[in-house]
Amino acid sequence: MEKDCEIIDPRNSDEWDGFVKNHPQGTFFHSSAWAGVLCESYGFTPYYIVLRKDKLIVAGLPFIAVRSIFGPAKAVFLPFTDFCGPLCDSASQFEVLLKSSINLSKTKRWAFLEFRGGQEFLKNMPSWSCCFMHKIDLTASNADLLAACRDSTQRNIKKAKKYTLEVTHETTLPAMWKFYKLNMLTRRDHGLPPQPWSFFKCLFNSVIAQKQGFISLAHYNSKAIAANIFVINGDRAIYKYGASNRKFLHLRPNNLLMWEGMMYCKALGARSLNLGRTEFHHVGLLQFKRGMGCTEEKIDYFRYDCKKESFQKGDNACGGGFRAGLLRYLPLFVLRLLGNVAYKYIG
Numbered sequence: 001m002e003k004d005c006e007i008i009d010p011r012n013s014d015e016w017d018g019f020v021k022n023h024p025q026g027t028f029f030h031s032s033a034w035a036g037v038l039c040e041s042y043g044f045t046p047y048y049i050v051l052r053k054d055k056l057i058v059a060g061l062p063f064i065a066v067r068s069i070f071g072p073a074k075a076v077f078l079p080f081t082d083f084c085g086p087l088c089d090s091a092s093q094f095e096v097l098l099k100s101s102i103n104l105s106k107t108k109r110w111a112f113l114e115f116r117g118g119q120e121f122l123k124n125m126p127s128w129s130c131c132f133m134h135k136i137d138l139t140a141s142n143a144d145l146l147a148a149c150r151d152s153t154q155r156n157i158k159k160a161k162k163y164t165l166e167v168t169h170e171t172t173l174p175a176m177w178k179f180y181k182l183n184m185l186t187r188r189d190h191g192l193p194p195q196p197w198s199f200f201k202c203l204f205n206s207v208i209a210q211k212q213g214f215i216s217l218a219h220y221n222s223k224a225i226a227a228n229i230f231v232i233n234g235d236r237a238i239y240k241y242g243a244s245n246r247k248f249l250h251l252r253p254n255n256l257l258m259w260e261g262m263m264y265c266k267a268l269g270a271r272s273l274n275l276g277r278t279e280f281h282h283v284g285l286l287q288f289k290r291g292m293g294c295t296e297e298k299i300d301y302f303r304y305d306c307k308k309e310s311f312q313k314g315d316n317a318c319g320g321g322f323r324a325g326l327l328r329y330l331p332l333f334v335l336r337l338l339g340n341v342a343y344k345y346i347g
Contacts, residue, residue: 005100008048010035010062016048019057020087021234027274028233029084030062033206038064038079040206041199042344047075047108049100051093059093061086061101065108066347072111075101077118079347080195082238082277083133083299085117094121105306113304126313128303132286134275134294138237138266145262148293153255160256166219167260175215176204179227182243184332189246191327193339207231213240216261218253226253228261230273237270258292 010016010032020026028034035046044064051059062084063075078084088094098121105113115122136145146154168175180200187194207213213231217224226244230237239261244254265273275289277299290296303312327335 004052005049005096006052007104008050009046010048011039011046013048015057016050016060019050019060023087025085025087026233027084027236028212028231028238029078029081030060030087031212031233033210033212034078034081034231035062035064036206037199037202038347041196041202042079042347043067044079044344044347047104049097049104051088051097059086059088059097061088061094061097063101063104063113064347065110067345068111069345072109074112074114075105075108075110076114076347077116080343081116082240082274083117086115086121088121091121094118102304102306102309105304110306112306115302115304117299118302119300122300122302122311125302125311127300128312128314129301131277131279131299131301133277133297133299134289134292135297136262136273136275136292136294137271138262138273139271142263142266145293146259149259150291150293153291153293156252156255157259160218160252163220163251165225165251165253165256167257168217168219169214169261169264170217171208171211171214173201173204175217175227176200176208178217178224179215179229179241179243182224182227182245183241184335185245186243187339188328188330188332188335191325193327193335193342194332195343196340197336198340199343203229214264216257216264218244218257220248220251220253225251226257228257230261230265232265232268232270235269235271236274237265237268237272238274239276254288255291258288262292 017032020030038044039046046064048062050057063077064079065073065075066079067073086094101113180197184194216228218226225248229241231240262273278285305312
C-alpha cells in the first residue's frame with residue numbers, strides 16, 4: 001500500500017459519503033448505500049482505497065471483490081454498476097491509487113482488476129469493452145424537456161395517456177414486489193435469470209426506504225404493467241432498472257413511465273437524470289433512450305490482468321454473464337433458482 005493510502009469499508013466510514021457528495025464526479029454508485037446493497041445481497045467484500053492529505057480523504061478508488069465458481073477472484077469497480085469513475089482530481093492522484101490497487105491485487109491474489117469508467121486517466125490503455133451512457137439536463141423547463149423528445153416519443157406519451165394509464169411513484173415494499181414480478185418476465189424475455197428477490201429487498205431497505213429513490217409504476221385497469229426504479233444522490237438522479245409486461249407494450253407504458261419519472265425526479269430537486277448504460281447491440285433500447293432528448297457519451301471499461309501486469313484489449317460488448325436463448329423457455333421458478341445461485345459469481 002502506497003504512503004498516505006489506506007483501505008476502508010465505506011459502510012463503517014463517517015467520511016466516505018461526505019467525500020462522495022462533495023466530489024463533482026461522485027454518484028449514487030459511489031455511495032456506501034450501494035456498497036451495502038451489493039455486499040449484503042451477494043456476500044461481496046469491499047476494498048475502497050483512499051488517498052489522504054492532512055488526514056482528509058482527497059481521492060478514492062472503490063473496489064469490491066467478486067468470487068469465481070471455477071477460477072480465482074477478481075476486484076470490480078463496481079459489480080452490477082453501470083459506471084463508477086475514479087474520484088480523483090488529477091492524474092497523479094490516480095497513479096498513486098492505481099499502484100496501490102495493483103499491489104493489493106498481488107496480496108489478495110486477484111486475477112483481474114476491472115474499471116467501469118476512468119477513460120480520462122486510462123486514455124492510453126486498451127479498453128476491455130464499452131457502452132453508451134445517456135444523460136438529461138433537468139434544469140430546462142418542462143416544455144423544453146418535452147420538446148427535446150423525439151416526435152415519435154411525444155406521440156407515444158400522448159397515446160399512453162389516451163389509454164388512461166395511471167402512473168404512481170411509490171416507496172413501499174409492495175411496490176417493489178410488483179416491480180420484481182415484472183422484472184422476472186423482462187429478464188426471461190431477454191434470456192437472463194432475474195436478480196434474487198433478496199437483492200431488491202435490500203435495495204428497498206437501504207435506498208428506497210431511506211428516501212434515496214423511488215419506484216414508478218404504470219397501471220392499466222388497476223394492473224401494474226410496467227415499472228422503473230430511480231435512485232437519487234443529492235441533485236443527481238439515475239434510472240437504474242426497468243421492467244414491463246410485453247403483452248401491454250402496444251399501450252406505450254414505458255414512454256409515459258420514463259417521462260413521469262423524469263418529472264418526479266425534477267420535482268424532488270434533481271438537476272440531472274442519468275439513464276444508465278446501454279450496450280451497442282441493444283438497438284431498441286438505444287432508440288428508446290435517444291428518443292428522450294438526452295445527450296450521449298461513450299463509456300470505456302478496462303481490465304487489468306494481474307498476472308500479465310497489463311491492461312487487456314477486449315471486444316466491444318459491454319457486460320457479460322448469461323446470453324442463453326434457452327433461458328427464455330424456462331419456468332420462472334427455475335430462473336429464480338438460477339439467479340439466486342449465480343449472481344454472486346458474475347458481478
